Structures are given as structure tokens and as C-alpha cells.
Amino acid sequence: MPSDDFYIICPYYHKAKGNNLFCNGFSGDESFLTDECYNKQVFKNRKERNSFIKKYCSKFDYLTCGIAALNEQLANRQNK
Numbered sequence: 001m002p003s004d005d006f007y008i009i010c011p012y013y014h015k016a017k018g019n020n021l022f023c024n025g026f027s028g029d030e031s032f033l034t035d036e037c038y039n040k041q042v043f044k045n046r047k048e049r050n051s052f053i054k055k056y057c058s059k060f061d062y063l064t065c066g067i068a069a070l071n072e073q074l075a076n077r078q079n080k
Contacts (some may be wrong), residue, residue, distance in 0.1 A: 006054050010062035012071045013053075019043045021052065023067050026074050033075075039067050 014022040025039035026032075043049040056065035063069050 006050075006058040008053070008057050009060055010057040010065065010068055012062075012065075012068045013057045014038055016049060016053065019045055019049055021049055024071060025067070026070055041067075 010023075012024040014024055016022070019042060021041045021043065023039045023041070024035050025037040027037045041049075041052070043052065056062055056068070063072060
């Protein structure tokens with residue numbers, strides 16, 4: 001995203017394409033690691049998508065995002 005005015009901090013961010021945002025995700029099957037699954041979020045437009053990215057993905061407190069928080073909990077559970 002070279003033309004955007006933010007940097008991605010969240011380690012669960014995967015990519016943004018059009019109005020869509022893809023994040024590393026979770027599965028109901030515990031055998032899948034979080035980096036093997038993806039969550040897709042569809043926004044009305046790129047402005048809303050970018051607003052979400054600025055609020056959650058480009059800050060060091062990215063765990064305020066529900067997807068990142070769940071991924072973190074699942075990753076910690078898998079590492080035990």
C-alpha cells in the first residue's frame with residue numbers, strides 16, 4: 001500500500017485489496033495454525049477500510065481489534 005499514509009504494525013494483518021481486508025485468522029479445527037487461515041472483512045468503501053486499518057492495524061495496541069485478540073489467545077493456547 002505505498003500510497004496510503006500509515007504503516008501496518010499488527011502481526012495478523014495479511015493484505016488489503018479493494019474494499020476488503022484480510023487478516024490471519026482462526027479455525028474451528030485446532031490443527032490449523034493462525035497463519036494458515038484468513039478472515040475477510042468487507043467494507044463499504046476504501047475510506048472505511050483505511051479508517052479501520054488506521055484505528056487497529058497501524059498502532060502498537062492492535063489487540064483492541066477483536067480478530068487480533070482472538071488470534072493472540074489461540075496462538076498462546078497452541079504454544080502450550
